Amino acid sequence: MSHNTILVFEVTILVLAGFLGIEVISKVPTLLHTPLMSGTNAIHGIVIVGAMIVLGLPDKSAFTWVVGFAAVVLASANVVGGFVVTDRMLEMFKKREPAKPADTPQDGAGPGS
Amino acid sequence: MSYNLANLLYLVTIVCFILALRFLSNPAHARRGNQIGAIGMVLAVVVTWIRVGTTSWWAIAIGMLIGGGFGAVAARRVKMTAMPQMVALFNGVGGGAAALIALAELHRILPEPGAPKVDISLAIVLSALIGSISFAGSMVAFAKLQELIGGRPITYTGQQFVNGALFVGAVAAGLALVGGIQDEWLLWALISAALLFGILFVLPIGGADMPVVISLLNAFTGLAVAAGGFELQNNVLIVAGMLVGASGTLLTLMMSRAMNRSVTNVLFGAFGQVSAEAAAVAAGEGGRTVRSASAEDVAVMLAYSHKVVFVPGYGLAVAQAQHDLRQLADLLEAKGVEVSYAIHPVAGRMPGHMNVLLAEANVPYPQLKEMDDANPEFSRTDVAVVVGANDVVNPDARNNKSSPIYGMPILNVDDAQTVVVLKRSMNPGFAGIENPLFYNPKTVMLFGDAKASVEKLIQDVKAL
Numbered sequence: 001m002s003h004n005t006i007l008v009f010e011v012t013i014l015v016l017a018g019f020l021g022i023e024v025i026s027k028v029p030t031l032l033h034t035p036l037m038s039g040t041n042a043i044h045g046i047v048i049v050g051a052m053i054v055l056g057l058p059d060k061s062a063f064t065w066v067v068g069f070a071a072v073v074l075a076s077a078n079v080v081g082g083f084v085v086t087d088r089m090l091e092m093f094k095k096r097e098p099a100k101p102a103d104t105p106q107d108g109a110g111p112g113s
Numbered sequence: 114m115s116y117n118l119a120n121l122l123y124l125v126t127i128v129c130f131i132l133a134l135r136f137l138s139n140p141a142h143a144r145r146g147n148q149i150g151a152i153g154m155v156l157a158v159v160v161t162w163i164r165v166g167t168t169s170w171w172a173i174a175i176g177m178l179i180g181g182g183f184g185a186v187a188a189r190r191v192k193m194t195a196m197p198q199m200v201a202l203f204n205g206v207g208g209g210a211a212a213l214i215a216l217a218e219l220h221r222i223l224p225e226p227g228a229p230k231v232d233i234s235l236a237i238v239l240s241a242l243i244g245s246i247s248f249a250g251s252m253v254a255f256a257k258l259q260e261l262i263g264g265r266p267i268t269y270t271g272q273q274f275v276n277g278a279l280f281v282g283a284v285a286a287g288l289a290l291v292g293g294i295q296d297e298w299l300l301w302a303l304i305s306a307a308l309l310f311g312i313l314f315v316l317p318i319g320g321a322d323m324p325v326v327i328s329l330l331n332a333f334t335g336l337a338v339a340a341g342g343f344e345l346q347n348n349v350l351i352v353a354g355m356l357v358g359a360s361g362t363l364l365t366l367m368m369s370r371a372m373n374r375s376v377t378n379v380l381f382g383a384f385g386q387v388s389a390e391a392a393a394v395a396a397g398e399g400g401r402t403v404r405s406a407s408a409e410d411v412a413v414m415l416a417y418s419h420k421v422v423f424v425p426g427y428g429l430a431v432a433q434a435q436h437d438l439r440q441l442a443d444l445l446e447a448k449g450v451e452v453s454y455a456i457h458p459v460a461g462r463m464p465g466h467m468n469v470l471l472a473e474a475n476v477p478y479p480q481l482k483e484m485d486d487a488n489p490e491f492s493r494t495d496v497a498v499v500v501g502a503n504d505v506v507n508p509d510a511r512n513n514k515s516s517p518i519y520g521m522p523i524l525n526v527d528d529a530q531t532v533v534v535l536k537r538s539m540n541p542g543f544a545g546i547e548n549p550l551f552y553n554p555k556t557v558m559l560f561g562d563a564k565a566s567v568e569k570l571i572q573d574v575k576a577l
Contacts, residue, residue, distance in 0.1 A: 007232050010343060010351055017339075017352040021359030024131065027138040030458050030483050033364065033465030036137050038200050039147055040360050041331055043130050045154065045203075046353040047210045047338045048177075049161045050345050054217045055173050056165025064217045065169075069176050071213035076180030077187075078207035079158075083151045084188035085199055090144035092193075092472040095479060 035089045042082025048075035114163045122160045123349035129153025130353050134360070140478050157349055180206075193473040194430045197327060197463040198258035204331050205251025211337035212244030212304060218344045219290075219300050228293050236343035238287035238303065244337035245304045249311025251330050257315070258323060258462055267316045273381065279310040318380065321427075321504070323462045325368045325379045332361025364464060371458035371484075373510075373520040403539065406557040408566060411533050412573030415441075418495030420451045422487065424524055425467055426460050428501020428537075432563035435474040438500060441567055442476070444574050453480045455487030455497075455524050457505035484524060491528035499526060499534045499550075501563045507548045517546060532556040535566045 028036050055068030129149050136146025166173065184203065191199045215237045222229045256262045283306035286299045318326050335357025342350030369376045415421055423442065429435055442452045454476065460467040468481050482490065491497060499506050502524075509516035510523045526532050532555050539551070539558075550556055559566050 003230060006346060007343075010346070010348070013348060014339060014351050014355050017355035018359040020131065021134075021356040022363050024134040024356075025360035025363050028134075029138070030456075030465055031468045031478060031481055032137055032140060032143055033458075034196065034200075034463055034469045035143060035147070035465075036134075036360070037328060037331055037364065037464060038196075039133060039137055039150065040335065040357040041200055041204050041207070042147075042154070043133070043150060043353050044207050044331075044335045044338045044357040046126075046130075046157060046350055047207055047214070047334075047341060048154075049157050049347060050214045050338075050341045050350055051176075051210050052158070052161045052173055053165055053345055053347070054214055055176065056161075056168050056170075057221065058168045060169075061220070063220055065172070067213050067217045067220070069172055071210040071217070072173055072176030073180035074206040074213070075210040076177045077184035078180075078203050078210065079154055079184065080181040081184030081188040081199070081203040082207075083147065083154070084185055085191065085196065085203070086147045087144065087151075088188065089193075089196070089469050089472075090140075090147055092469070092475075093140040093143065093478050094472070094475065095141075095477050 032093075035086055035093075038082060038086040038089060042079060042086055045075060045079030045082050048072065048079050051075040114160065119160050119164055120348060123157060123347075126153040126157040126160075126349050127352045129156070130356060134356065193470055194433065195259070196469060197323060197461070197466060198255045200463065201251045201254040201258065201327050201330070204327070204334050205248045205255065208244040208247030208251060208330070208334040208337055210244075211240045211334065211341045212248060212307075214341050215241035215244065215344065216300060216304070219297060223295055223297060228295065231291060233344060234291045236340045237300070238290055240337045240340035240344065241300055241304055242283055242287055242307050243333050243340065245307035246311040246314070247330050247333035247337060249308040250315040250326070250333075251311075253312050253315040254323060254326055254330065257320065272313070272317060276310060276313050279306045279313065282306045283310060314380070320462065321459070322372075322379050324459050324464045324466070325365055325372075325376065327463050328361055328365040328368055329376070329380070332358050332365060335359075335361055368459060368464050371522065372518075373522060403551055404554075404557045406533070406559055408559060408569040409573050411557070411559050412570050412577065414496055414531065414533070415445055415450070415498070415570070416448055416574050416577050418450055420490075420494045420496075421445060421453075422482075422490065422494045422497045422526075422529065423452070423454045424497060424499045424502050424506060424526055425454060425456065425471065426500065426502025426505060427462065427467075428503075428563055430461060430467070430470050430501070432501060434500065434564035434567050435470045435476075437564060437567040437571060439471070439474040439476050441571050441574065442480075444571060448574075453482050453487070453490070455482050455484070455490075455526075457484055457502070457524055460502060460505055484522060488525050488528075491525050494529040496531045496533055497526040497529035499532065499536075500567070501535065503536075503548055504546060506550055507546065508550055508553075509546070509548070513549075526550070527553055527555060530555070533559055535559050535561070535563050537562060 051071035133146040133150030137143045219237050283303045286303040290299045335354045339351050339354030456467050506526045510518045510521040
């Protein structure tokens with residue numbers, strides 16, 4: 001395929017992805033806006049693929065080596081941190097705390113809560 | 114691995130990301146969505162590893178260990194109140210990575226014979242520009258939220274001019290590169306100007322406008338990554354980056370709408386400087402009386418109501434009182450009081466921040482009411498308890514045209530029978546805006562630190 005054919009194809013999926021992003025997000029309730037931001041934050045960590053490609057280039061100069069390495073470090077922090085933070089947040093959203101048999105039901109404000 | 118097979122597997126990653134966002138529409142399965150997203154990410158990394166891993170695989174591994182290790186530890190340790198700055202930090206490093214990739218790509222293609230293709234150099238310029246702004250801006254947002262630097266707006270004369278000049282300079286360097294001047298120093302100039310612009314552009318923005326800024330910077334990083342996809346002709350970068358770019362933009366618009374301000378006003382208005390006129394109006398209305406009550410009085414009032422609505426603001430988070438508030442709510446529920454929480458969309462330091470803090474304190478999410486659901490409820494509410502919130506319950510937003518927040522949708526707590534305001538003192542809130550709610554005959558003030566006040570209320574309700 002010629003360069004331009006690929007380019008047109010890429011622009012097509014870019015535009016479609018934009019509409020898809022708006023569509024999918026407009027269904028998220030404000031309750032979940034923080035996890036949503038944190039989740040999309042993790043997703044743009046996909047930049048790690050680009051960083052790996054740069055650092056994986058054969059016959060690269062010392063400059064590319066250093067820059068690529070820095071990019072891999074930054075992108076990995078983005079990916080791992082993003083997903084872990086989001087998971088921690090979402091873990092907390094519960095309908096009702098499961099009743100602990102040890103607690104007296106009338107007084108939910110037991111010690112250590 | 115062949116190019117086509119790799120792209121097919123990248124498509125699986127894309128589907129995982131879309132499902133992840135889709136699952137986020139309901140708290141019941143949002144967590145699984147995030148896990149699906151993580152699986153998609155692992156797949157993309159494995160595929161890329163197989164494709165490029167033969168060269169410098171050990172360097173890639175070391176880089177991932179360092180970055181991933183830092184990310185995991187930081188994300189595990191952070192407190193939920195400090196979540197906004199953590200998201201800002203992770204967002205910034207993502208933008209930085211995109212800018213670095215642009216730098217490396219330009220360095221690689223410049224020595225090749227013939228001029229680089231216009232679309233490739235345009236993509237390089239865009240991802241370097243947006244990525245650098247996002248990196249520097251996020252770092253400043255991080256420093257502000259972490260209180261390494263003052264959270265108040267920082268302004269000086271000629272600010273807009275300096276910012277404008279920097280931005281125009283960066284764009285001019287970019288245009289020269291795209292126009293065919295093949296000099297790597299142009300990209301260095303562009304990145305320097307963009308970094309400086311990112312710093313100066315976030316510095317004047319006040320703490321309460323951070324939800325909008327973080328959301329915008331998140332969108333920026335997404336767009337920088339999408340541009341990176343054009344550089345490397347990589348579909349998964351284009352789609353994932355654009356998904357984030359589009360959703361972040363939408364979220365930014367929703368946030369500014371929740372404050373009834375345009376995005377440009379948030380970004381360039383340096384909100385928080387009280388206009389002389391509004392201050393004069395506020396001063397002219399002095400001499401009104403404020404009713405204050407003791408914790409015992411308030412405890413009795415709460416325990417004998419049918420319906421209580423808590424209105425938490427960032428002050429609650431600062432005082433770390435969300436756990437105590439939940440205990441108080443549990444006690445009241447045990448006494449048969451109907452309890453819910455009314456949450457303004459911009460309460461906290463990032464979109465939906467207050468929901469996360471209350472969820473952390475084990476508040477069941479069906480009790481968390483959004484503004485549109487909460488407002489009709491206030492007329493049936495016996496007591497509305499405002500904890501550490503100020504501007505989002507200020508009736509001036511409805512009535513006083515000279516108020517800087519006029520037109521912002523607010524929680525109509527003054528529709529309730531009684532309003533209890535937990536507040537440290539009569540000092541005006543972050544924006545220095547007078548709040549007539551405190552002088553409303555329906556309102557009683559309970560002065561003191563939010564955590565100490567709520568703890569006292571717990572004791573007094575228990576003693577009843």
